[in-house]
Structures are given as structure tokens and as C-alpha cells.
Amino acid sequence: MTASRAAAEPNVLEFEATVEDGGREVVLSETYFYPEGGGQPADRGRIDDIEVVDVQSRDGRVVHVLDGELDVGATVHASIDPAFRRYCRRAHTASHALYGAGRRLLDDLGYGGFDIAEERVRVDLTTSTDIGDDTLVELERLVNRVVWESRDVTWAERPRADALSDDDVAFNTKTEEGVASDVVRVVTIDGWDTAACGGTHVDNTREIGPVTVLSRSNPGEGLTRVEFAVGPTAVKRRTTEKGAALDAAAALDTNVGGVLDAVERLDRERERLEAERDDLRVELAERQLAGLPTVERDGAAWLVGELDRDANTLADLAREQAGDRATVVGLVAPNGSLAVATDGSVDAGTVVGDVTETFGGGGGGSETVAQAGGLSADADAVVAFLRDE
Numbered sequence: 001m002t003a004s005r006a007a008a009e010p011n012v013l014e015f016e017a018t019v020e021d022g023g024r025e026v027v028l029s030e031t032y033f034y035p036e037g038g039g040q041p042a043d044r045g046r047i048d049d050i051e052v053v054d055v056q057s058r059d060g061r062v063v064h065v066l067d068g069e070l071d072v073g074a075t076v077h078a079s080i081d082p083a084f085r086r087y088c089r090r091a092h093t094a095s096h097a098l099y100g101a102g103r104r105l106l107d108d109l110g111y112g113g114f115d116i117a118e119e120r121v122r123v124d125l126t127t128s129t130d131i132g133d134d135t136l137v138e139l140e141r142l143v144n145r146v147v148w149e150s151r152d153v154t155w156a157e158r159p160r161a162d163a164l165s166d167d168d169v170a171f172n173t174k175t176e177e178g179v180a181s182d183v184v185r186v187v188t189i190d191g192w193d194t195a196a197c198g199g200t201h202v203d204n205t206r207e208i209g210p211v212t213v214l215s216r217s218n219p220g221e222g223l224t225r226v227e228f229a230v231g232p233t234a235v236k237r238r239t240t241e242k243g244a245a246l247d248a249a250a251a252l253d254t255n256v257g258g259v260l261d262a263v264e265r266l267d268r269e270r271e272r273l274e275a276e277r278d279d280l281r282v283e284l285a286e287r288q289l290a291g292l293p294t295v296e297r298d299g300a301a302w303l304v305g306e307l308d309r310d311a312n313t314l315a316d317l318a319r320e321q322a323g324d325r326a327t328v329v330g331l332v333a334p335n336g337s338l339a340v341a342t343d344g345s346v347d348a349g350t351v352v353g354d355v356t357e358t359f360g361g362g363g364g365g366s367e368t369v370a371q372a373g374g375l376s377a378d379a380d381a382v383v384a385f386l387r388d389e
Contacts, residue, residue: 002027004055004062006034006043006080007185009154009298010089010200013080021071026064033080035062038172040088040199041113044081085200090208090230091121091260092199093145093153094272097208098123098228099170100193101142105135111172112223119233120214122358124223131224139226149162151190155197157183163196170195174200285317297388300327300346304386306379307331311371314339317371319330330386336375338382344368346378351386 002020005012012032021027026047035040035057042055050068057228070076095114102109106127113124129135163169163184170193187197189205203207212234214227220344229237245256252262285307292305303326307314314337320330321344330340330352338355348370352363355371359382363372375382 002031002061004035004057005030005032007198010085011203013082013085014078016075016077019070019072019074019076021063021182022070022074024066024069026066026070027061028064028076028078031064031078033062033064033078034085034088034200040092040116040197043088044084045079047078048076049269069352087134087231088116089202090202091116093187093201093205094211094228094230095121095123096193096195096197096201096207097143097146097205097211098139098226099125099195100146101139101191102127103170104142104194105129105138106131107324109172112220113225116170120227120229122225122227124219126222126224127224131226135145136213136216136226138229140211142215143228144187146192147205147208147211148384151192152204153187153189153201155185155187155201158186160184166194168194172196175300210234210238281309285313289317289321294326295387297328297348302326302328302330304328304330304383305332305350306383308332308334311337311339311373313324315371316367322368330383332375332379332382332386334379336373338363338372338375339369340365340371341369342367355382355385 009032015030017028017030019026020029024032026035033045033055034040034043035055037057043052045052047066047070050066050070052064053067054065055062056065067206081150099109099111102125106125106129108126108128110126111124112126113199115122116321155323156223164171168176169186177363183200184196186194187201188194209230212229214237216227217225219225228234235269249256249259252259252266254262288305288307292303294301296302303321307317309317309331311333314331314333318331318339318341321329322341328340328342328346330338330351332338339353340351342351344367347367349365349367350364352370352372355375356363359374361372361374363370365371
């Protein structure tokens with residue numbers, strides 16, 4: 001069985017080996033290529049001059065999928081892409097640092113999944129804590145503090161039963177279910193986090209560099225997904241957000257620290273203006289209603305007219321007027337909406353039904369308040385119809 005030595009010796013990026021199985025899918029006598037697994041992608045690189053397009057673990061052996069072929073028995077020189085290996089090491093250790101921060105902020109914490117992608121890393125957490133914006137900010141702060149503190153990162157094998165019984169050792173759910181050997185590889189960030197893990201890691205948290213939390217989501221019941229970035233993507237996100245904050249501060253004529261207060265002042269002013277607007281709308285509607293004439297129809301007083309308001313406002317206004325100025329109040333909006341309210345002596349639903357039967361649309365309601373929409377005629381025609389002109 002040929003196992004990868006990538007996790008144990010992640011600094012080895014070049015080595016020589018013998019081809020044990022040849023062709024396009026090659027098995028080497030030894031390898032430092034990391035095979036895809038546990039949420040970490042396969043290493044990239046070359047064997048001799050042939051590109052390695054994938055690395056997989058199959059039946060206890062590491063299979064290197066090539067963009068070409070190699071012969072059995074050949075002695076080859078292998079090189080691993082240093083930039084991609086460095087990124088994966090930083091990203092993987094950052095996920096452990098994030099989990100360690102979660103241990104300090106979240107209740108009933110557990111792993112639900114993990115994945116390293118090109119520009120972002122996701123960690124799925126199980127927790128009873130609602131992770132809001134404030135918690136995300138604190139997670140990011142704690143992770144970057146651990147980076148700054150330059151904590152050592154070490155790994156060692158422990159007996160399987162011992163690791164599983166240790167509450168300090170975090171297990172990815174899939175990792176825990178898949179533990180079949182007698183030993184488990186445990187990765188430790190000194191004084192911060194301990195987790196069962198087969199991935200490649202940095203030797204010290206300072207190698208991670210800046211970490212920027214990007215988002216949170218809920219991919220499934222009981223899971224909270226936190227996505228973050230390391231490296232250039234993390235720096236780009238920070239500069240973008242800093243630029244946006246500075247632009248907002250300039251627009252609000254304050255500094256970044258005063259943006260929230262300025263927004264709150266604007267919000268209060270908006271609420272005041274909206275209340276003033278609503279009062280003026282009510283006053284205007286009352287004046288418009290006062291100018292509408294009543295007509296006698298079927299021995300009852302009908303107050304009918306056009307009013308440019310939304311359907312719900314029409315219904316409220318009609319309800320307020322019914323039984324006061326008239327037995328029946330019918331208000332029609334230019335958009336084809338109708339509201340009818342009565343004092344109960346006339347069925348409002350029947351009135352609306354007569355209108356929709358004549359002008360199309362649909363509606364309904366109770367005996368005292370009914371509405372309709374989608375009328376095909378203009379408001380003047382509907383008003384004339386209700387006035388029985």
C-alpha cells in the first residue's frame with residue numbers, strides 16, 4: 001500500500017520515485033502529492049514533464065491521473081505546485097482556527113462539512129447559536145488574532161479510541177464515520193484548537209495571513225455555513241469593503257466611525273417625512289371626499305367618485321364614510337381598483353359583482369366591504385355606472 005506523505009511532510013515539494021503502475025493513471029513507489037479528500041482538493045504539479053490533472057485514493061493506493069503516460073519501472077522526478085499547496089495549507093489551517101473561534105462563541109458546536117475552493121473556503125457548523133452579523137465579525141477578529149499570535153501548529157497520531165473519547169478533539173462528521181484504522185491523525189493549534197484531520201497544514205498560524213469572513217448561509221436543517229477567504233481574495237474583499245465604507249462616510253459627511261450614527265439620523269428623518277407625507281395624503285383624501293357629490297339611487301344615498309389611492313386605502317376610506325355621509329360609498333382608482341362600503345342595508349359584494357360583470361376584473365368581500373381589481377373600463381365609466389347615470 002502506497003500512502004501519501006503530504007500531510008506528514010507538507011514542506012516536501014519535489015521528490016523522486018519509481019513508477020509501479022504505468023499508463024495515464026500512475027502509482028508511484030512513494031508520493032508527496034495530496035489526494036483529494038476530507039474537503040481538501042488534490043495537489044497540482046508534474047511528474048517528469050507530464051501534468052498531473054488529478055490525484056485520488058483508490059483501494060489504499062494513491063493514483064496520479066496524468067495528461068500523458070509513464071512506463072512501469074521508470075524513475076521519475078515529481079514536483080508539486082508550490083503556490084497551490086501553500087494556499088491549501090493556509091486555507092485548511094484557517095478553517096481549524098475558525099472552528100477554535102467557534103468553540104469560544106457558539107453553543108453545542110459540531111462540524112457538518114468542509115471544502116476548499118479556488119477563492120473561498122466553507123465550514124459547515126452545527127450549533128444552537130444564531131450566527132448573526134456581530135458573531136461573524138467576532139469570528140473574524142478571533143481568527144486574525146490567532147494568526148497574529150503566531151501559534152505553533154503540530155500534528156501527531158493518536159489511538160482511535162483515545163481520540164474519539166477526548167472532548168477536546170473535534171471531528172468532521174464524515175471523518176468520524178470513516179475512522180477505520182487504529183490510529184487517528186490529530187492536528188493541534190497550540191492552546192486554541194485540536195481536531196482529527198488528514199489534510200496539509202502550516203507550521204505556524206502566522207503563515208495563514210489575513211482571513212476575511214465572506215458570508216453565512218443555511219445549506220440544510222441544523223447547519224450554518226460560514227465562508228471565508230485567505231490570501232489575495234481576502235485582501236481584495238477587505239479593500240473593497242474599506243473603500244465602500246469610506247465612500248459612504250464621505251457621502252454622509254462624516255468619518256467611517258460615524259457612519260452608523262449618520263444613517264440612524266437619516267432613518268429618523270425619513271420616518272418623520274413619511275409620517276408627514278401620510279398625514280398630507282389623508283388630508284388631501286378628506287378634501288377630495290368632501291368634494292364628491294351624493295346621488296339618490298334605489299332610495300339610498302350613494303357617494304361615488306374617483307380617487308387615486310391604492311386598493312387598501314380605498315377600502316379604508318370607503319369604510320370610514322359609509323353610514324356617515326351615505327348609505328353606499330364607491331371609490332374607483334385610475335388603475336382599475338374599486339372599493340365599496342355600505343351601512344349594511346345594501347350588499348357591498350353584490351355591488352362589486354355587478355361592476356365586474358359589466359367591466360370585467362374580479363373581486364369580492366363581505367356585505368359591508370368589498371373590493372375589485374382589473375376593471376377594463378376607465379374610472380369615469382365605472383363612476384357613471386355606480387351613479388346609475
